Amino acid sequence: MTKLTRRQFALVMGAGTATLAMPTYLRAQDKPRVVVIGGGAGGATAARYIAKDSEGAIDVTLIDSADNFTTCFFSNLYLGGYRDFASITHSYETLESNYGIKKVTGWAVGVDRDARMVSMADGSKIPYDRLVVSPGIDLVWDSVPGYSEEAAEIAPHAWKAGPQTQLLKAKLDAIENGQQIVMVAPPNPYRCPPGPYERVSMMAHVLKSKGVDAKIIIIDPKDKFSKQGLFQEGWQKHYTGMVEWYGPDVHGGIKGIDVNAGTVETDLDTFKGALLNVIPAQRAGRIAQEAGLTNDSGFCPIDAGSMRSTADENIFVIGDASIAGAMPKSGFSANSQAKVAAMNVRGDLLKSKVFPAKYSNTCWSLIETDDGVKVGAQYAPAEGKIAATTTFISQTGEDAALRKATYEESVGWYAGITADMFG
Amino acid sequence: MREWDTCKAIRGIWHVPAARALVAAILAVMSSGSSSFAGSGDPAAGEKLYGNCKTCHEIGEGAHNKVGPHLDGIIGRKAASIEGFRYSGAMEKAATEGLVWSVENLDAYLQKPREFIPGNRMSFRGMSKEKDRADLIAWLQSMARAAPAADPARIEPDTHGPAREFTDIVLAMEGDRDYGEYLGSECVTCHQITGQVEGIPSIVGVPRDYFIRSLFEYKTNVRRNEVMKLRVANLGNEEIAALAEYFSSLEPQ
Known part of the structure; x- marks a missing residue:
């Protein structure tokens, strides 16, 4: 050994x-x-x-x-x-x-x-x-026609934490009744697979807790996403009617965006948002x-x-x-x-x-206050690749106490990993 | 001023060593004549709250030390005074400065363990409600006359369940500390190496027997946590022995 x-x-x-x-x-x-x-x-x-x-x-x-x-x-x-x-x-x-x-x-x-x-x-x-x-990661700006580094000052990606995250929060906090948020989700492979959908949950939480009547549309180039069942169950439960997700079989393909007009054009329709959150394709x-x-x-x-x-x-x-x-x-x-x-x-x-070598991962996501979910796996090298040896994911319909414990665990993990990184 | 307020007021100077010994002594004297606070708690409610403690602490007839020391006679007991239990450096230090578990001190400790004695390793975030603490303390007091086991440091063999049998096999093995340190780098992503507790329990300095048994309890579904179940799924006896060797060798900082 x-x-x-x-x-x-x-x-x-x-x-x-x-x-x-x-x-x-x-x-x-x-x-x-x-x-x-x-x-x-x-x-x-x-x-x-x-x-x-x-x-x-x-x-x-x-x-x-x-x-x-x-x-x-x-x-x-x-x-x-x-x-x-x-x-x-x-x-x-x-x-x-x-x-x-x-x-x-x-x-x-x-x-x-x-x-x-x-x-x-x-x-x-x-x-x-x-x-x-x-x-x-680096962002592949032109993977979404019409998007660029300059355009990100209007339609933030916020996929690298820092000023972009603060810009997105300021824009989210300014959303008013009757307005709409449109997220363009990234294609695989990208940083933090459940991240876009946790983000939508957090946006909906902010709107709901302020009593703002606004919708969030997700235009996704993927036909499925991480923890999909858990997020969709949570959106239905906590944010009924607030979140709409469109996969490629519905929108037919993302043709381009216009950040000044606040529009995302797809084969199906042109979606308009007071806030566009565009998360483009990624590379090293x-x-x-x-x-x-x-x-x-x-x-x-x-x-x-x-x-x-x-x-x-x-x-x-x-x-x-x-x-x-x-x-x-x-x-x-x-x-x-x-x-x-x-x-x-x-x-x-x-x-x-x-x-x-031995590897592990767990990704926690928060859907609404005290409603946390997680997915994780153990990995080891097999036939030249890193392969999963054991996996698990939170289940739909879990009781509130378990979801709260999962969220609390994520808070403990955050303290742990940042201590492990920065001493 | 109620004694509780006094206690709160002097907690601020607990960090000044000279003041600390004096304060501890005063509190010990105060507590001996104090019954008003203790009398306000409901022991029945406290027994339920004790559910927070019982993973780590035993109390009552034949109580043993587990991850934490047994709690028989805890009210009025000198801190860090159970022989055979490995206390944190911070707790030992508080004891040399005269800390006694008076009702008031225990109340302050239970409210915010890490503020009352920074660096102690109790894996508990604290109990914010004054009534909860009073209830719990009332119950601990009601158990005051219970007698601990003749040898509380000895870990009573738990003959129930498969986890015990597996544990004995691994306990008899010699763990490779270096291997444990490498494997343990996975654990410390969540369980902090300093022994700090912020939502996830400390595993630093826990006895080998308890450490090994806990991992087998995850394997055998006695303990339920999907993350832990996953982490232990691929650990063989050699790995568990190595991890136990490593983590039991560490001191909380």
Whole structure:
């Protein structure tokens, strides 16, 4: 169980030999260096675990463009008024002060894989022995004709938490009687599969609790969605007549949007909204593409047993940017993958023990106050892919006490995972 | 001023060590002559509320320590005084500063355990209603004369159900702590490594027997939680032994 596989052993020996072959003056002054790009659920966790478990033997640098990190998970609860913005925003200070991680604030714009060097937007370069790439997603603006980065200032996507989330909340809070909200949902694969539908629930909660008579229309390019039965049951129960979902067999295809007119044109009809929430198609964060780690899908293939990039054995790709088989793109998944990657990074650089990879995920969603649902699975590598070994999902018709307990569990999980990410 | 208000007022200086010992001593004296507060509770209602506590605490004839110490004679008992129970550092410290479980102290503790003794590891968020606390304390008091087991630190073999048999098999195994630490990285996404409790119980420093039995109770549907059931589904004996070794070796921070 605890033995290294032949492949892992070869990699460990390879790293060891390389160290011995280095000039003596380099060996004397340099600890192995790990650079982590992206300070979210994947990157912050990886940086923390590598620093913590190597006990100072590895030099860890964490690159993120922001000083603080606002979690996408629970940003819907901010939208619904259950959390304030500060409570979903976290600082990197503890990672720096308690774990000795060097935080670099800026954009990584390129990776010279031969020289093992990350280029920053300001022209500086950061060398690495192992690189962990966890940049999350980039939005494919033109996947929805008429949408663009500029258009997002009028019709927010709010699929990266931050100012966009605050903009969406301001627009939601301004909705009045008789107005309509139109959401354009994303095609697979995308970050947080139940996210759009939890968001609709939170929007409906805000409208209902203020007594605003307004409708929410979802135009979906998919013919089914995550936790569909649970959400539709909840919408029927709590928000009767407020939410309408149209799949492609009804709307016939999304032809385009006009954010100034506030319209979404489909084969069936043109839908008008005082608020458009457009969530376009997604791909791996740009640095992953710049580094040549993506394939035709726009995401990064990895070795299922280690999260190591199939393009470069010195690089690991985790989180939303990776092609992680059956695992959804979620903060929980990224956190889980980060631990496998961190263990393999230490195995490479310090010859520490590498155990067989094991992954897990749970996604909680809130439908209405104290009405929480969840879906989850355990995963392991199988035939070159990450495959589910056991799964579960909340059931329709569950009693109120169980739903409340599920919501409370999600609040506990939020506290837990953010402590696990940021220390 | 009622004693409860006094208590509230001085809770603010509980963090000042010198003041703390003095306050604890004063409260202990006050409580010995106090019956008005305790008298206001309804023990029958308190017994129901005890459902919140009984996963971790036993009380009554033959009570043993579980995740928490047994509660026989808790009113007036010196904090962290049950031999053979591993208290958190924070609780030990409070005890050396003279904390005694007077009615007033227990009331303040039950209201907000983590504020009253920061860093203690009781997995309970607190009881906000004053009447609930009074009821619970009244019931705990009514149980005052119950005698604990002769050896409360010994865990009574639970011969009921398959979980016990599986537990004994794994208890006899030696767990690989390093493997447990790796596997445990999955647990700490929800169960905080510091032992802090914010909606999900602490598993830091829990005894091996209890830890192992709990996992088997999820496997055998004695305990019901879909997330936990899923997490334990693929854990074999070696994994459970490793996890128990790791988490039982940790101290709450």
